[in-house]
Amino acid sequence: MSQRYAKITGWGKYVPARVVTNDDLAKIVDTSDEWITTRTGIRERRLRTENDTTATMSAAAGREALASAGISARDLDLIIVASSSPDYLLPSVASQVQDMLGASCGAFTLVAGCAGWVYALATANQFIIAGTYNRILVIGAEVISFALDWTDRTTCVLFGDAAAATVVEATDEPGGVLAIELGSDGSGAMALYVPDGGCVSPITQRTVDERRQYLRMNGPEVFKFAVRTLASSLKRTIYQAGLTPDDIDLYIPHQANARIIETAARQLRVPLDKFYINIDRYGNTSAASVPLAMVEAIEEGRLKEGDLVALCAFGAGLTWASVVMQMGTGEISPAHSLFSLGRARYLARRTSDALLDTAQAAMLPLYSFLYERRKKK
Numbered sequence: 001m002s003q004r005y006a007k008i009t010g011w012g013k014y015v016p017a018r019v020v021t022n023d024d025l026a027k028i029v030d031t032s033d034e035w036i037t038t039r040t041g042i043r044e045r046r047l048r049t050e051n052d053t054t055a056t057m058s059a060a061a062g063r064e065a066l067a068s069a070g071i072s073a074r075d076l077d078l079i080i081v082a083s084s085s086p087d088y089l090l091p092s093v094a095s096q097v098q099d100m101l102g103a104s105c106g107a108f109t110l111v112a113g114c115a116g117w118v119y120a121l122a123t124a125n126q127f128i129i130a131g132t133y134n135r136i137l138v139i140g141a142e143v144i145s146f147a148l149d150w151t152d153r154t155t156c157v158l159f160g161d162a163a164a165a166t167v168v169e170a171t172d173e174p175g176g177v178l179a180i181e182l183g184s185d186g187s188g189a190m191a192l193y194v195p196d197g198g199c200v201s202p203i204t205q206r207t208v209d210e211r212r213q214y215l216r217m218n219g220p221e222v223f224k225f226a227v228r229t230l231a232s233s234l235k236r237t238i239y240q241a242g243l244t245p246d247d248i249d250l251y252i253p254h255q256a257n258a259r260i261i262e263t264a265a266r267q268l269r270v271p272l273d274k275f276y277i278n279i280d281r282y283g284n285t286s287a288a289s290v291p292l293a294m295v296e297a298i299e300e301g302r303l304k305e306g307d308l309v310a311l312c313a314f315g316a317g318l319t320w321a322s323v324v325m326q327m328g329t330g331e332i333s334p335a336h337s338l339f340s341l342g343r344a345r346y347l348a349r350r351t352s353d354a355l356l357d358t359a360q361a362a363m364l365p366l367y368s369f370l371y372e373r374r375k376k377k
């Protein structure tokens with residue numbers, strides 16, 4: 001069998017019609033537009049209307065992606081839905097979506113927090129390069145609002161509901177997914193979790209009284225994890241693809257906090273305008289965040305056939321995942337030739353990045369200290 005590659009051939013999104021601004025939230029919790037905007041970059045988010053569920057939103061995004069790829073649901077070999085907010089504990093939301101779309105293929109849900117869709121894309125890539133499947137629908141969808149405590153200002157202002165989908169198809173032309181990295185650090189699990197509702201602590205009257213069925217987060221801990229992870233995982237994956245950070249046409253990071261994205265841009269030494277940002281309009285839509293940003297980047301013409309794109313998401317688990325890919329197919333010229341100028345540039349950048357990473361890691365406690373001191377003033 002000749003070498004196979006996985007490329008994205010279709011895309012679609014579904015965002016609920018209900019727009020909720022920071023000023024709207026200031027009416028229900030003690031917060032302000034100024035606090036939310038300066039600390040996170042979020043101005044508004046979408047919250048589901050009464051007819052939206054994770055399955056219906058997934059199916060809507062999926063239909064749009066199938067139409068844009070010019071295929072029908074019957075052509076699909078597999079559906080993967082990344083979500084941490086399924087309609088039911090059982091059955092898997094992916095089976096509901098398979099039925100709603102009228103597909104006749106396998107379907108499963110993948111849970112990896114906000115990193116879920118990037119995990120799912122990497123999984124689809126493996127099914128394709130192994131020769132198992134040719135056409136896979138990869139969806140990221142969340143009705144995360146149902147898991148939020150709407151009396152807790154430290155979490156409820158951050159998230160939003162959305163779904164986005166891509167069709168991933170096999171090709172024998174080089175391109176598509178070039179490199180992946182999947183990561184997990186379960187020692188940080190309690191930094192972002194839902195205490196009750198699983199088998200350790202099923203729902204009881206106490207759960208409801210103490211609001212333990214809702215998401216709890218240690219924001220500063222997750223912030224530090226994100227800052228440590230985003231740029232370093234992107235770098236490793238970009239180098240694995242034989243590229244340098246300068247070669248990437250567009251970065252699509254998880255939209256959790258604009259400050260995290262700005263820090264990653266500085267650490268990668270690439271201009272911020274190479275990062276696609278739509279957190280101002282949607283907040284953190286968890287597993288839908290990266291695919292939603294990717295779909296909007298394509299719609300706005302910021303991501304075109306042949307472009308190199310680097311994706312990275314992080315979240316509950318704690319997990320992270322990065323993918324470096326080329327949109328469509330075509331020749332790429334990474335620094336593969338052993339004695340070329342490109343190769344020399346690649347090695348120089350890689351070495352200087354390694355030195356800078358070590359210096360930045362050593363400085364991190366000082367930065368955290370200075371940031372905390374500034375906040376207290």
Ligand SMILES: CC(C)(COP(=O)(O)OP(=O)(O)OC[C@H]1O[C@@H](n2cnc3c(N)ncnc32)[C@H](O)[C@@H]1OP(=O)(O)O)[C@@H](O)C(=O)NCCC(=O)NCCS
Binds near residue numbers: 031040
């Ligand atoms: C959540 C986050 C925005 C908080 O920003 P921060 O600068 O770290 O703020 P802190 O949590 O230290 O809180 C600072 C103060 O603001 C207050 N505060 C928290 N949320 C607030 C809100 N919505 N409105 C007003 N004040 C708020 C806190 O109570 C605290 O007050 P205090 O100093 O009197 O105790 C930030 O930590 C973050 O983005 N973390 C990562 C979150 C993330 O990415 N999660 C998803 C991962 S997938």
